[in-house]
Amino acid sequence: MQTEEELGFDARQSKANKQIGQDLAASTNSVQLMRAKAIARQLGARGPVTMDDVTRVMIEQGHENPARLRKDRPLNWKGSVFRGSEWVQVGHTYSTRVSNH
DSSP: OOOTTTTTOOHHHHHHHHHHHHHHHHHHTHHHHHHHHHHHHHHHTTSOOOHHHHHHHHHHTTSSOGGGGOTTSOOGGGGGTTOSTTOOOOOOOOOSSTTOO
16 A cells, blocks of 8 residues: 555645635635634633534524535634634534545
């Protein structure tokens, strides 16, 4: 079996491309990202929080339209909500959205 290097896979470049994609998605959706981060901080002050929790509150507050949550609509900016040193992963919960990870 060939190694990733032999197949032309560059892990460092792949990670850099992921970062570029997340940064672009975050800057394109900066208002939604700021709202989601604020909601995450509020929820996180009471205990563990997931992106599903944040999305639920955004829908309840009218900041997110459930129709936008279709599986085929990219919501890559949500990957930046918990980015940063203020967050610590304390567990793993599967999302209710199949396209999330």
